Amino acid sequence: MVNETQHSCSASSSSRSDGGSSSGSESSKDNSRCSTPVLDADRHERLREKMRRRQDAGDKWFSLEFFPPRTANAAVNLISRRVLQGRRGEVFDHMGAGGPLFIDVTWHPAGDPGSDKETSSMIIAYTAVNYCGLETILHMTCCNQSKDDITGHLQKAKRLGLKNIMALRGDPAGEEWEEEVDGFNYAVDLVKHIRNEFDDYFDICVAGYPKGHPEAESYEADLRHLKEKVYAGADFIITQLFFRPETFLKFMKDCQAIGITCPIIPGIFPIQGYHSLRQLVKLSKLEVPQEIKDVIEPIKDNDAAIRNYGVELAVSMCRELLDSGMVHGLHFYTLNREVATTEVLKRLGIWNEDPRRPLPWAVSAHPKRRVEDVRPIFWASRPKSYIYRTQEWDDFPNGRWGNSSSPAFGELKDYYLFYLKSKSPREELLKMWGEELTSEESVFEVFTCYITGEPNKNGYKVTCMPWNDDPLATETNLLKDQLEKVNRRGILTINSQPNINGKPSTDPIVGWGPSGGYVFQKAYLEFFTSSEIVRALLKVLRKYELRVNYHIVNVKGENITNAPDLQPNAVTWGIFPGREIIQPTVVDPVSFLSWKDEAFALWIEQWAKLYEEESPSRMIIQYIHDNYYLVNLVDNDFPLENCLWQVVEDTFELLD
């Protein structure tokens, strides 16, 4: 009978059943009573486990390699959101959406890769993990470096939440390089060092050379070196690029023949241009096959044609690799560019077109945060700021936010953290938000244009606001008409969500979590408004007592609320088959006061400071900052029609 079912387990029949005995699941490691339900096993596995699970399930996957950008501006382009002449950056966010199993960040000894600079390998990898939620491998080279330096880098990586290292030798400096006794001469020394010093903490990747390393005595000798690296503790291999599928397949068979059994991931380089190809070939000392040269040389000045050919070539090579049955994952050398790689992945059908959101907000990949599944709604449009301000927390809320007990939020110096502040140039912002403000109403106008998507009176579209780096979310779009109306009258909305009474978890707009579930929301509205409107609003809210919870606060922290005992209010939750309830978003009265500081400061830091001191425009923003209130409203009756618009309408009526 047991055969008739998918899962079965046998338990002891002893009357003293201690529960855990029958469970062989990984999750039993997690002994906390409040442990997070395993919404996505991904968050709880290390990279090599994810790789194994995907392989066992027969899923094909891909990974992406990036190099650290040379300038802070380029780093922002990779990491952060910005608007620049209509183009948007955020390569990590875009490519992360396609569902790579991991990304990796290369290490360039000349570029101070372990430093705290915005452009260091360390910081880019840290950012990818913490702020972009990407499983990340940090490359690290070892030659010409002291043990202490290496250990220092590894300790720092661990501290920053990095869990995976690609252990490389690197290029010896100078022609006269000689092996150092007791030094790091080969990648295998680094692998051994990591295992000695950090035990099993890191997953370790090493490089394989399908044609043999250019400096190796022979192909066979190089295979033996690779085997040494694996036997020293490497978990998997990523190969150097190659141009023919048979090159890789032969290499893989040769590896297996000498006893290398770990995963070997082919490195794919979609040719993107004539010059980048030449440069790479020079660096890697590879030879481009004649049949490829024959195609490329005649079209070498036609970038588009070369890229099309490169995509074509990569797709056909990848297909052959996948069809061989020996390859489960593909590693792409992206050169920090999206187009070619994305195209190849889409044509292969392994780009995730409809990424299922495990939670309504993007989760961070820091190991400390893997149980995190509740956040206050306030930072919904500034998730990186939330992560930054909570990075010192020792543990993260899961299951419940808890009762008025949030640890301290970090200081607001995040405005100076390069990828959190708006990187759009001042001129762009002035075009959107007004070269000159003449009254509070001209501020209302900016908010209204942001909502409607219509150009402002100077013909520019308002595509971001200090509180929202993005154009209006699809979900908020559902509320567009009402939002437009209220912003016009000085209810300056910065966050909202409609009520939802049990939509399928697979809903393309509001869905999240595993399929087969139902998601719910209480209607939420957050806005700045004048004390005059607040006075009227409070009168109106008396009628809605019990149904509507409100928190109203000004920059001085004068706070008016009807929340019982300052308890958090769950405003987003989901019910799933065979799971406990997930409630990822709360309105927490206590955190609201931390958010308030940030929300008010954005008026000054991002908007007022665009204008000259003492200028009328700046004084208008300053006036709003000093005198307006930040208000949030929750309609607790989620099965009924959202009453918050009625509340606002009643308020306007009372004022008229």
Place this chain on the structure above:
Amino acid sequence: MVNETQHSCSASSSSRSDGGSSSGSESSKDNSRCSTPVLDADRHERLREKMRRRQDAGDKWFSLEFFPPRTANAAVNLISRRVLQGRRGEVFDHMGAGGPLFIDVTWHPAGDPGSDKETSSMIIAYTAVNYCGLETILHMTCCNQSKDDITGHLQKAKRLGLKNIMALRGDPAGEEWEEEVDGFNYAVDLVKHIRNEFDDYFDICVAGYPKGHPEAESYEADLRHLKEKVYAGADFIITQLFFRPETFLKFMKDCQAIGITCPIIPGIFPIQGYHSLRQLVKLSKLEVPQEIKDVIEPIKDNDAAIRNYGVELAVSMCRELLDSGMVHGLHFYTLNREVATTEVLKRLGIWNEDPRRPLPWAVSAHPKRRVEDVRPIFWASRPKSYIYRTQEWDDFPNGRWGNSSSPAFGELKDYYLFYLKSKSPREELLKMWGEELTSEESVFEVFTCYITGEPNKNGYKVTCMPWNDDPLATETNLLKDQLEKVNRRGILTINSQPNINGKPSTDPIVGWGPSGGYVFQKAYLEFFTSSEIVRALLKVLRKYELRVNYHIVNVKGENITNAPDLQPNAVTWGIFPGREIIQPTVVDPVSFLSWKDEAFALWIEQWAKLYEEESPSRMIIQYIHDNYYLVNLVDNDFPLENCLWQVVEDTFELLD
């Protein structure tokens, strides 16, 4: 503007808001991230705080005094559920439902009150707190006892979860009693001792004598003694009974005049019979006023008439006390009888006719369990067994059950715990469950009669089953027709709940939690059935994969399930205004194996053992025990019509 709202608080405007600073609520003491939302403040307050909050809110309340029963049988009557000639015991459960602020249990030095006997004051009080969820005061007398004995009793009380002590002198033994130097001569010595040894752990109550203690030199001297007790650390006073309201009101004024400011609760004695009155008067050395004697003497042989008069008298006295504005709570000397006191309370309008359930199950009042808000559904009909089997746990699940990590459940020796086993006499049970069983079908018949409420073929109603001490719950009644059908065919149901898609939390049948909320359930069905039916069921369940989660286990622990990663499935939850989500009931695959042991053992312990060894009846039950499976099914699609009946029907169809 602040004046316009009910609640307001002001927070610092510093940019580093550490959250907690603005919250002055009691709940901030609870620092756990997973702390329970304050569903009912009651669970988090100590008795004196509850008293104060009720007084501040202008709520009238009552409390009930019981004495420890003399026999185990009488103890069961007080505490446990039993059926005896159609009458039901469980005084604590009945009277607890009316909403007393607390109960108290008297202390009789001659009755070994601190022992582990079923009838000791200690164990009765412990049971009231732990198993009946009642806030309880344990009386304790001190004269003729050593410090060590007293300390031992207090330590034991603390260990058992008791938080309140009524500190009394007790009656000196023998005529020749003399004060002992350094001994406990008066209640005040005990008060001091408790405060010295246990600091503020206990709430302490002391006795007041509206007419003065019979042994006191004078009324004034007695008042001074009372003041000493209060100043030594007593939190409130309960008075000796009295017959005229003016007696109490004068006493209260006199207390206030000499500086006693703590609550003083009048002790009310509804006259219930001629003999009990005479006995009490003799013990308390009180004099019955002539106007009462005049009424009672002529009707002294008519119990009903005396009780009616007693109720009348008590109601009019209580009314006068409450109307005085000086009295907020009334303490009743029940003599362990329900009728008179309940009647008085109902007529006064302070009996809680519709007790709001804070959670779908009855909460325990043990301080360790005050955060508990999740339990497995399996023990729904045996909550005392659940409490017993988890009494050694150090902390209790709240917010979430957690992932396959339940600590060990206690052993099954609870069958021998007097108030957990069915106390109905063997003959009663045989009448209900069959003097002689001839086949498995005769067992089906018993289950069916229990469901329908119809008499069995011998004319007896089946009002309890080994897995259910009570007749069918109102909620289960909703499913009666379907249950009858399936039990007739050998799907022997022992637990079920219908699906609920957002009923108001005030719903009289399925509601729980604060008002203004919505409650939800996934449909649940649990039953014993033959392996033949299980085989067919498993085939049918393939069609319902994803929608229906199942766990199927036999007595040997052979377990078949489709639960993902053995995670718990939340099957009851509630959404409330301004609060996080509460999910009080889960189907936990791991605890199910502990429940399985108990559920199978009940066949033997409670049913098979009614019959002679080797008798056919006993062998039939033994066969079921050895060969049947225990099955639970959850329909995850709570917004749709419950599919579990369809599953069962499909199974029967497949069999036919």
